[in-house]
Amino acid sequence: MAFVSKIYANTLASYNEKYLMDADRLRRLMDCSYPDAIKALMDYGWGDGQATPTQESLLAYETSKLISFVRENAVSDKVRDVLLAEFMFHNAKASYKGRVSGRDVKRALYGGFEDVSEAVMEKEYSALPDILADCLTSLDEKGDVTELSPREIDMAVSRARYEYSLRKARGDRSLTKYVKSEIDLKNLLTLFRCRVMEMEASDFSEMFIEGGSLDESEMVKALTGTAEAFNLFYARCQYYEVFAGVEKGESAITELETGIDNYLYALTLAGREDFTSKNPFINYFYRALIELKTVKTVLVCIKNNAVGEIKRRLRAIYD
Numbered sequence: 001m002a003f004v005s006k007i008y009a010n011t012l013a014s015y016n017e018k019y020l021m022d023a024d025r026l027r028r029l030m031d032c033s034y035p036d037a038i039k040a041l042m043d044y045g046w047g048d049g050q051a052t053p054t055q056e057s058l059l060a061y062e063t064s065k066l067i068s069f070v071r072e073n074a075v076s077d078k079v080r081d082v083l084l085a086e087f088m089f090h091n092a093k094a095s096y097k098g099r100v101s102g103r104d105v106k107r108a109l110y111g112g113f114e115d116v117s118e119a120v121m122e123k124e125y126s127a128l129p130d131i132l133a134d135c136l137t138s139l140d141e142k143g144d145v146t147e148l149s150p151r152e153i154d155m156a157v158s159r160a161r162y163e164y165s166l167r168k169a170r171g172d173r174s175l176t177k178y179v180k181s182e183i184d185l186k187n188l189l190t191l192f193r194c195r196v197m198e199m200e201a202s203d204f205s206e207m208f209i210e211g212g213s214l215d216e217s218e219m220v221k222a223l224t225g226t227a228e229a230f231n232l233f234y235a236r237c238q239y240y241e242v243f244a245g246v247e248k249g250e251s252a253i254t255e256l257e258t259g260i261d262n263y264l265y266a267l268t269l270a271g272r273e274d275f276t277s278k279n280p281f282i283n284y285f286y287r288a289l290i291e292l293k294t295v296k297t298v299l300v301c302i303k304n305n306a307v308g309e310i311k312r313r314l315r316a317i318y319d
Helices: 006-017 023-030 034-043 055-073 077-101 114-121 130-143 150-169 173-196 201-207 216-224 227-236 246-267 279-303 307-313
Strands: none
Touching (some): 023 279, 055 077, 055 279, 077 114, 077 150, 077 173, 150 173, 173 201, 201 216, 216 227, 227 246, 279 307
16 A cells, blocks of 8 residues: 655644544533433534444444544554554454354454454454464464463463564654553553452463563562562552552552553654654544543443543543
């Protein structure tokens, strides 16, 4: 495929950015009843005039639109592949689980990667990226001799996803830094959850993802050490601001998840005004992705009469 110029791609992203939800619109959405929130999203342009909009249809449509935008306007295959890896590997993971369990997972799939889902369901991996194909083949071989657990499938595909992203980002300092930071933060959150749930070191190692900057053995030491040593490990790591307050235990998980998104989004702010670079395009993508996550959170909380939970889960861009 032919990629567009950086200036053109960034101009399109900048134009689309004005349609993203700002703090005022979000506050108005939070004050709505559930049916009125759906109507408000339609008024904001979500769904492009769907006749019978639902939460699921609006989120699916807007996610597919974002995927299509990246596919059609990315400045390079490197940028396209790194940004869209999450969606492709999600579809592979969900489809694989559906195939081995016999469950219908169509509602869990992202539009735009139907070819990936079909390949997984038909066990025909030749057209998939090599890393993903090898991962699925290995799972098949293991599944022939023992029953695969959901966690085994999750971790195998997640590891393949980050290996793929790191390979695609190679040679690009900012993309590589983003992917490595994402891996580190995911491992740190896993470590925290293992500590809270009193899981074994072997459980953590089973879920550890390689490719980041943090050492697995040091994390295992923190997991199995005293509470003071555990908290000190977080205080000394480069992501200490995200994980301030880990001593609060399970009640801190929501804040930590929000802090992770804030940290990763902040990485995309550097150079976002330079239209001769890829940075404005990448920043727009992650800004739009946070909007999708936030709207889903707001709708779920409104629907379940848990509006008080929304503010705890809002990302910094809506302050």
